[in-house]
Structure formats: C-alpha cells, structure tokens
Amino acid sequence: MFKVEKVNMSYGDLQVLWDVSFHVNEGEIVVLVGANGAGKSSVLKTISGLQQVSSGLIEYNGEDITKTDPAQIIKKGIVHVPEARRLFNEMTVEENLIMGSLHGEAKIKRKETMEKCYDLFPRLLERRKQAAGTLSGGEQQMVAVARGIMSLPKLLMLDEPSLGLAPVLVQDIFDIIKGIRKQGITVLLVEQNVQTTLRFCDRAYVLENGKITLDGTGKELLNNEHVREAYLGI
Amino acid sequence: MDIFLQSLVSGLLIGGLYAIIGIGMTLIMGVLKIINLAHGQILMVAMYITWVLWNFLGIDPYLSIFITIPLVFVFAEGLSKYLLHPLIEKDSILPENQVLMTVGIGMVLVELARSIFTSDYRSIQTSYTEKSLYIGKISLSFPLVIAFIIAIFLTIGLFYLLSKTDLGRSIRATSQDKFSATLMGISAGKITILTYGLGSALDAAAGSLLLPVYYLYPDVGPLFTVKAFVITILGGLGSTVGAIAGGLVLGIAETFGATYISSGYRDATGLVIFLIVLVFFPGGLKRFTKV
Numbered sequence: 001m002f003k004v005e006k007v008n009m010s011y012g013d014l015q016v017l018w019d020v021s022f023h024v025n026e027g028e029i030v031v032l033v034g035a036n037g038a039g040k041s042s043v044l045k046t047i048s049g050l051q052q053v054s055s056g057l058i059e060y061n062g063e064d065i066t067k068t069d070p071a072q073i074i075k076k077g078i079v080h081v082p083e084a085r086r087l088f089n090e091m092t093v094e095e096n097l098i099m100g101s102l103h104g105e106a107k108i109k110r111k112e113t114m115e116k117c118y119d120l121f122p123r124l125l126e127r128r129k130q131a132a133g134t135l136s137g138g139e140q141q142m143v144a145v146a147r148g149i150m151s152l153p154k155l156l157m158l159d160e161p162s163l164g165l166a167p168v169l170v171q172d173i174f175d176i177i178k179g180i181r182k183q184g185i186t187v188l189l190v191e192q193n194v195q196t197t198l199r200f201c202d203r204a205y206v207l208e209n210g211k212i213t214l215d216g217t218g219k220e221l222l223n224n225e226h227v228r229e230a231y232l233g234i
Numbered sequence: 235m236d237i238f239l240q241s242l243v244s245g246l247l248i249g250g251l252y253a254i255i256g257i258g259m260t261l262i263m264g265v266l267k268i269i270n271l272a273h274g275q276i277l278m279v280a281m282y283i284t285w286v287l288w289n290f291l292g293i294d295p296y297l298s299i300f301i302t303i304p305l306v307f308v309f310a311e312g313l314s315k316y317l318l319h320p321l322i323e324k325d326s327i328l329p330e331n332q333v334l335m336t337v338g339i340g341m342v343l344v345e346l347a348r349s350i351f352t353s354d355y356r357s358i359q360t361s362y363t364e365k366s367l368y369i370g371k372i373s374l375s376f377p378l379v380i381a382f383i384i385a386i387f388l389t390i391g392l393f394y395l396l397s398k399t400d401l402g403r404s405i406r407a408t409s410q411d412k413f414s415a416t417l418m419g420i421s422a423g424k425i426t427i428l429t430y431g432l433g434s435a436l437d438a439a440a441g442s443l444l445l446p447v448y449y450l451y452p453d454v455g456p457l458f459t460v461k462a463f464v465i466t467i468l469g470g471l472g473s474t475v476g477a478i479a480g481g482l483v484l485g486i487a488e489t490f491g492a493t494y495i496s497s498g499y500r501d502a503t504g505l506v507i508f509l510i511v512l513v514f515f516p517g518g519l520k521r522f523t524k525v
C-alpha cells in the first residue's frame with residue numbers, strides 16, 4: 001500500500017536520512033523505533049511533504065508522491081499527527097478538530113466525524129469549548145489524535161503519541177490505536193516505548209543514525225539480541 | 235461635566251476608527267510576525283483614493299469604501315507577494331529585513347503621494363460634514379457617528395470571518411503555529427499574503443471613513459503608522475480584542491489632551507499615554523482584556 005525506497009534527506013548540509021526503505025501493508029500497525037535523534041520524526045516529515053527528499057521514492061497505492069505538497073498528501077488520506085502535539089493553543093478543542101477537516105471529503109463529513117471523535121474521547125466533548133492550550137497533557141494528546149482522525153486518514157502516522165503520559169494513559173492511547181486500526185485505518189507509529197509497542201504492533205523497523213538497521217515482526221525484534229540490549233536494557 | 239462627557243464621547247467615536255486600524259496591524263503582526271511600518275501610509279493611500287473619487291467623480295466617501303477596500307486589498311497583496319514574501323522564503327534573511335522593507339514601502343508611498351498631490355492640506359466638504367447630532371447637551375459629529383457605526387460593522391464582520399469560517403480559522407491557525415497549520419494542508423504562504431491584504435483593507439476602510447473629518451497630506455502616513463503602533467502596543471501585541479481597547483483608549487486620551495491641555499497636544503497626549511503604558515503595564519492592556 002505504502003512504500004518508501006532509498007530515501008535520503010538533509011536539513012541544509014546535514015544529512016539525517018540515509019537510504020531509508022520500508023513499507024506498510026494495508027491494515028497493519030507498523031512501528032519505527034530508534035533512539036533520540038535517530039531521524040524518526042524526520043521520516044514522517046519527509047512523507048508528509050514538510051521536507052523534500054534529496055533522492056529516493058515515496059509511493060502510495062502505486063502512485064509516486066515523493067514531491068507532493070502537504071495539502072495534497074493530507075487529501076490523499078496520509079495524515080501526520082506531529083510530535084509534541086502541536087495543537088493550536090488559543091483555539092478551542094472543537095476548533096482544533098475542525099482544523100483537521102479543511103479539505104475535500106473530510107470537510108463534507110466534518111460533523112459526522114466530529115461526533116465519532118467525541119464517542120472515542122468523551123472527555124473532549126466535555127471540554128470542547130476550552131482552549132486547547134489549557135488542557136492537561138493527556139487531553140492534549142487526545143485532541144491531537146482526534147484532529148488526525150478528522151482528516152479521515154487511510155494511513156495515520158503518529159509521532160510519539162505516548163510522550164509524557166502516565167503509564168495508565170499510555171495503555172489507553174495504545175488501545176485507541178488498536179481501535180483505529182479496527183476501523184480499517186493503517187497505522188505508522190513512531191515510539192520510544194519500545195517494549196509496549198513491539199508487543200502490539202505487526203511489524204517494526206529500527207532506525208539508527210538515519211539508517212534502517214533491523215526489521216521484523218514485533219515478536220522477532222523483542223527477541224533480538226541487539227534490540228534487547230540497546231532498547232530494552234536487558 | 236458636560237465638557238468631560240463631550241470629550242469622552244468624541245474620543246470614543248474616533249477610537250472606533252483607531253480600533254480598526256489597530257486590528258489590521260494586529261492581524262498582520264500575528265501572521266507575518268512583523269510590525270508593519272507602512273500601515274499609516276497605506277491608510278494615506280486609501281484617503282487619497284477617497285479624495286480623488288469625491289473630487290473628480292463625486293462619489294460619497296462612505297460609499298467609496300466599496301472601492302477603496304478591494305483596491306487597497308489587491309494593492310497590499312501585491313506588496314506582500316512581490317516585496318515582503320520573497321524575503322521570508324530566504325532562511326538567511328532575518329524578519330527584521332521585512333520590517334525594513336515596510337519602512338521602505340512607506341517612504342516610497344509618501345514621496346509618491348507628494349509628487350502627485352503635493353504637500354498641500356486637503357479636506358472634503360460634504361453636505362453633512364458640519365452636521366451634528368445632539369444627545370442632551372452633548373453634540374456628536376454626524377460624519378464620525380456614521381464612521382463609528384460602519385467601523386462596528388466591519389469589526390463584527392471581521393470577527394465573524396476569523397471565528398466562524400475555515401479561512402478565518404486558517405489565518406488564526408497560521409499565526410499560532412505555522413508548522414502545524416502546514417500539516418493541516420493550509421498553505422502558509424497564501425495565508426500570509428492574504429493576511430497582509432486583509433489587514434491593509436481594514437486600514438483602507440478607516441482611511442475612507444476618516445477623510446470627512448480629517449485633513450489629508452502625505453505625512454498623514456507616518457503619523458498614522460505611529461498611531462497604529464501605539465494602539466497595537468496598548469492592545470498587548472497580537473490580540474485583536476486588545477487592539478479594540480487600545481484604539482478606544484488612544485482616541486479618548488487624544489481627545490482629553492486636546493480638550494484639557496491644548497488642541498495642539500492632541501497627538502502628543504497619545505504618545506504620553508503610550509509611554510505610561512510601556513512603563514507601568516509592559517504587557518499592554520491585554521492584562522485587562524484577557525483575550
């Protein structure tokens with residue numbers, strides 16, 4: 001369904017992605033794990049068109065989307081929920097959700113999708129008139145995910161959705177991601193919570209210094225010597 | 235007491251116009267992250283357009299907003315697209331350079347106006363220029379009342395645009411987080427250019443509305459840039475509701491200065507208020523408006 005092939009990407013002179021290749025099949029949950037600064041967020045930014053590749057190919061449903069701009073990417077159903085939430089802090093929860101549905105189909109179905117989001121996160125319904133910047137970290141994360149859902153994603157890319165959340169909430173977020181997949185949405189997840197994520201994902205890739213060094217099913221990687229040593233501290 | 239009320243009301247009326255000037259400046263500041271030092275000059279351009287329309291075509295200054303608003307909007311979009319925006323695209327160029335560009339635009343506009351219209355003072359004489367309405371002993375200048383009402387409608391329209399339409403929300407989103415706005419599929423570049431046009435269009439409306447009650451000469455431009463700057467600082471930099479408060483406060487302060495000190499001190503009082511606010515409330519009036 002989706003594939004990245006030999007992508008190189010630089011910020012100015014600083015190359016951060018080196019021949020990165022991976023793919024995501026329809027309906028899968030695929031994770032990208034790696035240390036801080038490995039380039040995980042950069043991969044997502046490159047896919048969503050915020051950064052241009054210096055070489056390589058990004059393909060979605062057989063179509064080359066390497067040089068497509070962010071507005072077109074989101075219309076195709078590839079939706080990026082960025083690291084650290086990046087909500088519109090002075091807007092209400094509801095307005096933040098609306099911002100996820102500016103284009104095409106998502107705009108037409110705005111009301112309907114919003115109700116679904118409130119079903120998924122009843123808490124947000126209570127707070128819908130509150131400024132997003134005044135929500136707790138967990139609530140903000142819910143808004144970020146809900147805003148992503150508002151774009152009617154076919155491929156949802158989540159960048160560290162569990163960042164800064166208490167363990168109970170982390171479990172909630174992962175349950176929600178599973179729920180999202182059940183609705184037929186494919187998920188590409190970036191995570192530092194290696195153990196939990198590897199246990200529930202379908203497949204995973206390990207990114208180190210901008211290169212993919214390992215890949216396999218979650219189970220395989222959980223049992224991998226290197227992963228155990230470097231990421232699980234066992 | 236009557237004089238006090240009279241000044242207060244007159245100040246409020248002129249403050250309504252200052253408010254839309256301030257809102258325009260604030261919008262531009264929010265999205266472009268710059269202080270638009272050509273703001274007053276753009277207002278001056280609108281005043282000259284209005285003057286020409288009245289003098290040569292007999293078009294009423296209030297009706298002329300239907301011409302000045304779109305005309306200045308397109309003109310300002312051009313400035314933004316071809317002069318300001320190219321500077322943002324280059325990472326190496328600091329935002330200060332855009333501010334310098336607005337200074338340059340301002341100077342060119344003033345000198346152009348001087349060469350076309352000379353430095354002569356102009357004003358227009360309509361059938362209602364001298365008319366007044368009376369509430370008890372207080373007299374209200376008829377043209378200012380009309381201008382105030384139109385300013386209120388424009389403000390309501392703008393707030394509707396900003397809070398209830400996708401375009402308006404995209405403008406606010408871009409001013410709050412450009413990166414995130416881009417991820418939502420908003421073209422930050424288009425919004426930036428459009429916002430400069432929109433802020434200038436409000437400014438233009440104020441120019442047309444001011445002409446019946448104000449003298450016009452090229453240096454009105456820099457004078458109003460200073461006023462716009464003061465209003466925005468009073469409003470707490472970047473808050474539209476604050477800009478309304480700032481506009482009203484400046485209008486009232488100026489009128490009191492003119493009444494109680496000397497009419498020659500009208501503009502100076504505004505600056506004194508400005509200094510007082512800077513010293514005692516560095517965050518502007520935002521503290522009181524909380525928006």
Ligand SMILES: Nc1ncnc2c1ncn2[C@@H]1O[C@H](COP(=O)(O)OP(=O)(O)OP(=O)(O)O)[C@@H](O)[C@H]1O
Binds near residue numbers: 040043
């Ligand atoms: N806008 C930028 N300009 C220059 N360098 C950048 C930029 N963004 C990221 N980098 C650099 O690129 C490298 C990869 O960053 P990236 O954010 O992709 O890492 P990450 O794997 O997401 O890390 P983390 O787990 O800390 O989020 C880092 O060395 C970082 O300093």
Ligand SMILES: [Mg+2]
Binds near residue numbers: 040159
């Ligand atoms: Mg990251």
